[in-house]
Structures are given as structure tokens and as C-alpha cells.
Amino acid sequence: MDDSELAVTAARGRPGSFEALLDRYGGRVRSVALRISGGQASLADDLTQDVFVHLLRVLPRYDPAQPFAPWLMRVAANLCRNKMRDLRRRPAGSLDAAEEAGGEFAGRADDPAVAAERAEDGRRVREARDALPLLYREILTMRYEADLSLEEIAAALGDLPMGTVKNRLFRARAALAAKLGLDGEIDGKSVR
Numbered sequence: 083m084d085d086s087e088l089a090v091t092a093a094r095g096r097p098g099s100f101e102a103l104l105d106r107y108g109g110r111v112r113s114v115a116l117r118i119s120g121g122q123a124s125l126a127d128d129l130t131q132d133v134f135v136h137l138l139r140v141l142p143r144y145d146p147a148q149p150f151a152p153w154l155m156r157v158a159a160n161l162c163r164n165k166m167r168d169l170r171r172r173p174a175g176s177l178d179a180a181e182e183a184g185g186e187f188a189g190r191a192d193d194p195a196v197a198a199e200r201a202e203d204g205r206r207v208r209e210a211r212d213a214l215p216l217l218y219r220e221i222l223t224m225r226y227e228a229d230l231s232l233e234e235i236a237a238a239l240g241d242l243p244m245g246t247v248k249n250r251l252f253r254a255r256a257a258l259a260a261k262l263g264l265d266g267e268i269d270g271k272s273v274r
Contacts, residue, residue, distance in 0.1 A: 085150035093141035111158045113227035117219040118162040121212045129165055133158045152237035210261035218254035
């Protein structure tokens with residue numbers, strides 16, 4: 083069953099449909115939440131849960147003629163941004179992101195030295211990306227972690243013109259390269 087059909091059947095309360103959407107998109111939504119929260123894992127988990135609780139309420143408004151992934155990413159990004167804005171207005175205790183160290187980018191390798199090097203590279207990239215403005219973190223997350231196409235990103239960000247999406251992605255890559263001290267290319271794209 084494709085995503086649109088799952089969304090329609092989940093909105094109608096068919097058993098297993100919502101769980102299937104959660105299985106398919108839980109990781110992508112958490113990636114968006116993680117970037118928007120600045121890498122705070124426990125906050126990202128809370129935001130991810132909030133997105134799926136909210137999704138239960140808004141699924142009946144989903145138009146099955148539209149692709150589901152960009153719609154869900156827009157719902158997730160908007161909800162996460164709103165929650166983060168609310169949290170900034172109500173200061174709370176600090177949240178620790180240390181548990182993320184060595185997480186998502188650490189690759190598996192038989193050689194411990196290779197694994198350690200990959201983990202360190204991943205940590206550097208995460209720190210550099212998390213230091214970028216929200217606009218850049220969001221578009222990099224949608225492109226490289228949620229694996230959305232440029233068209234899907236445009237839809238997820240409110241039907242932006244394709245030129246705007248390409249420009250933001252280019253600028254985000256350039257900003258990331260600058261933070262990492264790279265001169266040349268990221269993802270095979272020039273950052274000059």
C-alpha cells in the first residue's frame with residue numbers, strides 16, 4: 083500500500099495503517115526534530131512523539147492527490163519550529179546533547195581506528211551543521227537525512243519556487259563547508 087492510501091486508511095481508523103506510517107516515517111521525522119532542536123536527543127524524541135500525536139488529528143485534512151512525504155515533513159517542521167519557539171519563550175532547564183556523540187554518522191568497521199575516525203568526522207559534521215541557522219539545518223536535513231527530492235523539499239517548505247530551494251541548498255552547503263574549513267565541494271557540488 084502506498085503512503086497516500088495508508089494515510090487515508092489511517093485517517094479512517096483502519097488498524098495497522100497509522101503504525102505503518104510511523105514505521106516508514108518515524109526516522110525521518112526524528113531527523114527533522116533533531117536538527118530543529120539543535121541536536122538535543124531527548125527533546126527531539128519528545129518533538130517526534132508530538133508530531134505523530136498531532137498527525138492523528140490532522141490526517142483527515144490530508145489531500146491524497148498530493149504526495150504524502152512532503153506534506154508530513156511540512157507538518158513536522160512547522161510543529162517542531164512552533165514548539166521550539168514556545169520553549170525559547172519559557173526558559174527551562176538545559177537539555178544535554180552529549181548522548182548524541184558518535185551517533186548517527188558513526189559507521190561500522192572491523193578496524194577500531196577506522197570506526198573512531200568515522201565517529202570523529204561525524205561529530206565534526208554534526209557540530210558544524212548544528213551551528214548553522216535553522217533555515218540551513220532544516221534544508222540539509224530534508225535533503226540528506228529525510229532523503230527528499232528538491233521538489234518534495236519545495237512542497238514541504240510551503241511550495242517555494244524551485245530556484246529558491248536550490249539557492250538555499252547551495253548556501254547551506256557553502257555555510258557547512260565554511261564551518262568545516264573545507265574549500266571545494268560537498269556532495270559533489272561546488273561551494274564556491
